[in-house]
Amino acid sequence: MSAPVITVEHGVVGYDGRPVLRDVSLTVTAGEVAAVLGANGSGKSTLIRAVLGLVPLSAGSITLFDRPLRQFRQWQRIGYVPQRLGAGGGVPATVREVVASGRLARRGVLRPPGRADRAAVDAALRAVGLADRAADPVSTLSGGQQQRTLIARALAGQPELLILDEPTAGVDAASQEAFAGALRHFVADGGTVLLVAHELGPLRPVISRAVVVHQGGICHDGAVPDPAGHHAEPDHDHVHPHGPDEPAGLWSN
Amino acid sequence: MELFQYPYMQRALIGALVIGLAAPALGIYLVQRRLALIGDGVGHVALTGVGAGLLLNRSPVLVAVIVATIGAIAIELVRARGRTSGDLALALLFYGGIAGGVLLVGLSDATSSNLNAYLFGSLTTIQVGDLITIAVLGAAILVTMIALRPALFAVCHDEEYARVSGLPVRTLNLLIAVTTAITVTIAMRAVGVLLISALMVVPVATAQQVTRGFRSTMTAAMALGFFAAGSGVWVAATADTPPGASVVLLAIASFLVVAVAGGVWRALRRRATPAAAPAPEPHEVVLG
Numbered sequence: 001m002s003a004p005v006i007t008v009e010h011g012v013v014g015y016d017g018r019p020v021l022r023d024v025s026l027t028v029t030a031g032e033v034a035a036v037l038g039a040n041g042s043g044k045s046t047l048i049r050a051v052l053g054l055v056p057l058s059a060g061s062i063t064l065f066d067r068p069l070r071q072f073r074q075w076q077r078i079g080y081v082p083q084r085l086g087a088g089g090g091v092p093a094t095v096r097e098v099v100a101s102g103r104l105a106r107r108g109v110l111r112p113p114g115r116a117d118r119a120a121v122d123a124a125l126r127a128v129g130l131a132d133r134a135a136d137p138v139s140t141l142s143g144g145q146q147q148r149t150l151i152a153r154a155l156a157g158q159p160e161l162l163i164l165d166e167p168t169a170g171v172d173a174a175s176q177e178a179f180a181g182a183l184r185h186f187v188a189d190g191g192t193v194l195l196v197a198h199e200l201g202p203l204r205p206v207i208s209r210a211v212v213v214h215q216g217g218i219c220h221d222g223a224v225p226d227p228a229g230h231h232a233e234p235d236h237d238h239v240h241p242h243g244p245d246e247p248a249g250l251w252s253n
Numbered sequence: 254m255e256l257f258q259y260p261y262m263q264r265a266l267i268g269a270l271v272i273g274l275a276a277p278a279l280g281i282y283l284v285q286r287r288l289a290l291i292g293d294g295v296g297h298v299a300l301t302g303v304g305a306g307l308l309l310n311r312s313p314v315l316v317a318v319i320v321a322t323i324g325a326i327a328i329e330l331v332r333a334r335g336r337t338s339g340d341l342a343l344a345l346l347f348y349g350g351i352a353g354g355v356l357l358v359g360l361s362d363a364t365s366s367n368l369n370a371y372l373f374g375s376l377t378t379i380q381v382g383d384l385i386t387i388a389v390l391g392a393a394i395l396v397t398m399i400a401l402r403p404a405l406f407a408v409c410h411d412e413e414y415a416r417v418s419g420l421p422v423r424t425l426n427l428l429i430a431v432t433t434a435i436t437v438t439i440a441m442r443a444v445g446v447l448l449i450s451a452l453m454v455v456p457v458a459t460a461q462q463v464t465r466g467f468r469s470t471m472t473a474a475m476a477l478g479f480f481a482a483g484s485g486v487w488v489a490a491t492a493d494t495p496p497g498a499s500v501v502l503l504a505i506a507s508f509l510v511v512a513v514a515g516g517v518w519r520a521l522r523r524r525a526t527p528a529a530a531p532a533p534e535p536h537e538v539v540l541g
Contacts, residue, residue, distance in 0.1 A: 053417075074419075090461065091285045092466060098410070101406065101407040102418075105420075107403075153414075
């Protein structure tokens with residue numbers, strides 16, 4: 001059996017006293033591609049935010065690469081892809097500048113970027129098919145291209161574990177295919193993936209394990225479930241809104 | 254130009270140029286994290302330091318650095334907590350700062366012209382000692398903001414991602430807060446606490462209308478700040494206007510020029526390359 005990369009034991013998370021995750025236990029081992037599935041509000045995003053230490057556990061424990069989360073310092077082993085980038089103050093940034101942030105975990109605060117950093121950024125941009133947009137401001141990109149920029153940022157750090165929060169939500173088909181390709185390469189090179197998804201789309205063949213979260217608990221862990229109901233129809237187009245406050249693009253104001 | 258033969262004018266010019274270069278180098282990070290007016294708030298707090306300095310017969314600038322740093326750290330701690338009451342806490346800090354300053358200046362032997370020098374700047378009264386302080390601290394601000402640009406950019410662009418990258422997010426945020434306090438206090442002598450935010454923010458706002466990346470915006474904003482400071486002091490010397498206000502008005506004028514020129518250029522380009530007409534949709538039903 002491969003080494004465990006993520007271990008959550010009896011994890012409980014609550015916001016303002018309201019439990020969002022109740023007694024969740026989950027182990028992801030090296031080489032797995034695990035998808036956390038569930039409806040909006042099921043607690044699936046909270047689960048990965050807790051794994052990253054962005055929300056505190058009120059009970060239970062989390063271990064990353066055999067280290068308790070509290071003592072974990074090797075952040076260069078993890079690449080995080082958020083759902084979207086927080087609203088910035090409007091100062092422009094090029095695609096390359098955003099992707100280059102992905103090198104900081106490896107390089108640290110004080111060391112200036114070197115040749116290896118530039119090569120890794122180039123490789124990450126190529127992996128998501130954005131090499132020709134490197135000098136463009138991210139705000140001029142489509143939503144899908146912006147999402148690919150965030151994935152390139154995570155890949156630039158050459159992580160062993162990718163954690164992605166709804167990487168394909170609201171992303172055009174071409175970007176979804178580009179993303180699935182980048183993920184396949186990452187896994188073929190021995191990487192481990194934990195991703196949150198609303199639906200899998202073109203990612204489905206890459207996923208080795210599905211974890212379904214329902215009302216703060218895990219209700220299924222194993223094979224990827226077949227789509228049910230009208231979701232199963234071959235030409236089903238998933239178009240319902242994901243939330244009232246969802247902006248059109250990552251950087252749109 | 255003869256005026257610049259006088260040492261006091263040379264000191265005014267050098268001081269203004271250093272601040273014109275350093276203020277936007279910090280300001281770009283403040284704009285990026287939507288804290289464009291934080292310099293104004295820290296300026297208010299610094300005024301209490303000025304009052305305390307005048308009352309205690311200590312260097313007002315030095316006491317202001319200390320008080321403004323404490324105020325900036327307090328503001329950062331309130332911000333990091335992210336509570337809605339932070340808005341009110343900031344208001345209390347700002348107005349407490351300015352009222353405290355006015356009260357302390359009133360208690361001291363200083364005249365209202367002393368207070369005016371800090372409210373609106375007094376470039377031409379800069380002494381050699383002041384200039385050395387401005388130059389050393391200005392250089393320190395520039396080096397820090399440029400050397401740490403990748404990390405500071407990451408923190409200001411996406412704080413959660415920076416935390417998951419293992420960056421010392423809290424330390425970097427405090428560094429920005431302390432640098433804001435230092436910039437405010439050295440710029441206080443040039444443009445005054447009431448106009449400081451303008452030099453931090455306006456050159457960035459001007460630059461980002463035409464730039465494509467963060468680095469180019471920073472470079473252009475520093476160049477614009479430098480230009481506004483230099484030409485502002487020159488205008489003040491030749492037309493006998495208050496230097497601080499002249500510098501800020503020139504910075505705002507360049508913003509307007511770039512905004513109008515950019516708008517005209519975009520309109521012309523749109524006319525030169527008209528958008529392709531959408532292809533007509535095929536008829537759904539062809540009537541035979």
